[in-house]
Amino acid sequence: MTTSPEPKPWPVMSLAEAHALMTAPGTQFEIEEVSIRGVPTRVWKNAPATLRDIFLAGRSHGGKTFLVYEDDRATFESFSRAALAIAHALLRDGVKKGDRVAVAMRNLPEWPAAFFGAALTGAIVTPLNAWGQGAELEYALNDSGANVVFLDGERLDRLADGHLGNCKALTRVYVTRDTRAHADARVHRLEEITGAVNDWGRLPELPLPDVSLLPDDDATIFYTSGTTGAQKGALGTQRCTGTTVFAGLFSGQRAFIRKGEPVPDPAARTLQRASLVAIPFFHTTGCQSILAGALYGGSKLVTMHRWDVEQAMDLIEREQITVAGGVPTIAWQILEHPNRERYNLSTLESVAYGGAPASAELVRRIKQVFPAASPGSGWGMTETSATFTHHSGEDYVRKPDSAGPSIPVGELRIVGEQGETLPAGVVGELWAKGPHVVKGYWNKPEISAETFTDGWVKTGDLAYLDDEGWLYIVDRKKDMLIRGGENIYCTEVEGVLYEHPAVMDASVVGLPHKQLGEEPGAAVTLKAGAEASEEELRAFVAERLARFKVPVRILVLDETLPRNANGKILKKEVKKLLGVG
Incomplete structure (x- = not known):
């Protein structure tokens, strides 16, 4: 009688140990320090230095398919x-x-x-x-x-x-x-x-x-x-895109290092990596992360005239897509579609998303439906040239509420009201620094001076870091509500709404109140075929959060919430749906 080997503990290697190993002298991801606009900055020594270098790397892939439309x-x-x-x-x-x-x-x-x-x-x-x-x-x-x-x-x-x-x-x-x-x-x-x-x-x-x-x-x-x-x-700068490309390569390899497994040899792949692109190329993620990354690494990109979930599943099967995603709503639409089992989606290796909060349930569902696919997410912004933190695989399953850790050429700080660096677990404004932080805003010196200082970008996000350096986004600074002197973080309430099995999309906004200043209201989109009333959802939140955080009104919608092209929910439009503004 044979017995199965004992599963390896997770992680085999700490984050700090993995970073030290992967960035050691002579490695692909070796780090050096250079001066960028007078600020000492860690950079990848071997990253493509310019967009031309990325182009030349892409041309080396020759007759492989690159673009499909x-x-x-x-x-x-x-x-x-x-x-x-x-x-x-x-x-x-x-x-x-x-x-x-x-x-x-x-x-x-x-x-x-x-x-x-x-x-x-x-x-x-x-x-x-x-x-x-x-x-x-x-x-x-x-x-x-x-x-x-x-x-x-x-x-x-x-x-x-x-x-x-x-x-x-x-x-x-x-x-x-x-x-x-x-x-x-x-x-x-x-x-x-x-x-x-x-x-x-x-x-x-x-x-x-x-x-x-x-x-x-x-x-x-x-x-x-x-x-x-x-x-x-x-x-x-030219360096910004090269850094983002290398960050994607690094985070993919880090997942194997943390598991104590050898990094797969790209040359040994029998199936070309292929992405179904649901993010516009004009978005920094679509261009600098997906497009430039695919060009550099030799991946196929498949695009659509407009998003259609059934057509997407057909393309996944026909083009043998290995990477799919976009915003969490897209992942949910595939997972919950009644015709999903009619399509062969077994080539999927990763279902990644960003641009909006995602529930821990989504991570569990991806692993349940696609056992061979790794869920992935992260945090970034236009000013950081796409994703700044990367979160995937077992790390994401272990910490589904986190946006992941920074790559080793990036730095994160949580800053208090007086400009002081706050300790782990304390919420403050998130600042980020790295070679992929942009120079500033074109033709806007005053706003640039307010936002960028000594290589750091003040993100406007409220967040905290845990003891291991994992980032947790709490809310946008401007989106935090103050109800009668009590702070309410919209993402906390949204996170609870996402836990409800019927909810696919959720957004919490401030509704004006004569005495309290403002109070929370919400709009939600339900999953296909699911049902939930406003009263049920309010009771669900009340069981999990303090009473002052419970939305006074929840609008239940069949259609998806209004978003911009980058997948971010337009809270101004949500307020209009709730009769405000």
Whole structure:
């Protein structure tokens, strides 16, 4: 009779031990200290130094499939030829290092080609929110001073009602998937440069532009989500994206090191890593983490015209997707879909999400439904060039309420009202520092000075660190409610609502009160086929939290809560649903 081996204890190696081992001299993730804008900063010694280095790493993957959109497919090599064709066209247009080149379109294959084509010229690439209306696109184009913009037909239509005419700095507009004639002489078809996606492989080989690029050169402007106030353009460097790419590689390997297992050899994989992309490329996570990471590592990216859960499951089966996710709602939709078992989803190795709080139940459900898939999450913001902390695997199962620990080139502080660093377990404002923190906000020196200091970004998040260095986000500083002198953290109440088995989405906001100042209200979305009344949900919260934290009103909805393109719930819109504002 044979007996099963005893399971290894978790973790085999502490976080500090794993970091020390993985960053030792001579390793892939060796760390060195450099001065960034006068501030001593830890950096990855071997990370890709520029967007051009990421591009060249991607080209080395040759004939592997890189981009899939409906019937369009591009290999790494054909993509590279399209990006170089765009780069040389921009040089002919007079674009030079430091000029701003904007991109505003759906997650089409042309998006990455335009982004990296512009990057190869040394331009500061400026992705714009494709969900934005004409006035919002006009604002970003004028604020950035973009000389050139790449659009799809839908975005061009939004700019047509006078907005394009107000963008005086624009000298050239390239539009894809649009065959109409346009009165504006600046408008040209992108296909005149690249041809159709499936023909990119026939483009001639062109040399790399002869442009000097250094790690701390300006590289990108990503506009903040704009959930409150005017959009701000976060100015990132070449190093920012390279750091984010390496952070993703590091965190994946760390999970094996912590388990005491050898890191799998990527060359030994029989199945190409493939991601179903549900996050817009114009979002820092979609671009710097997913797109740049896939290009560097040789992964396939599959995009959709718009999110549809049944089509997503079909694509997972057909394209043998290994990584899926986006925001927690997307993960829930797959898990709870009545037709899920009709599809072969066994290739999934990771279900990762961010942009919104997720319940501990979601972690358990992922492991239950997809035993071979690792749940993953993390914390980050536009100002940190995507994910700053990474949380996955057994660590996530063990601490499902946490956003994970920082990577070793990043630093986190919890800061009190007087600027003092607070000890473990005490809530304060989260500050972050690292080579992937952006330089500041484009054309906004005063706001930059308020937000960035000595390499640190003041995030506006209320959080605490535990004794092991794991981060716990408590709330947005501006979202904390004060009810009659008592503090209420919205995420705490949302977390309890997420524990209810019928709730898929939850948002807590402040409702004005004449005597108390404000009191909590909530809107929730129920899972498909589930039922729960307002009274039941209020009673559920009351059993778990102090009475003053119980929402005085809970709006129960069938449709998903209003979100921006980055997956963040729009609390202003939630307030409107509750009759406020």
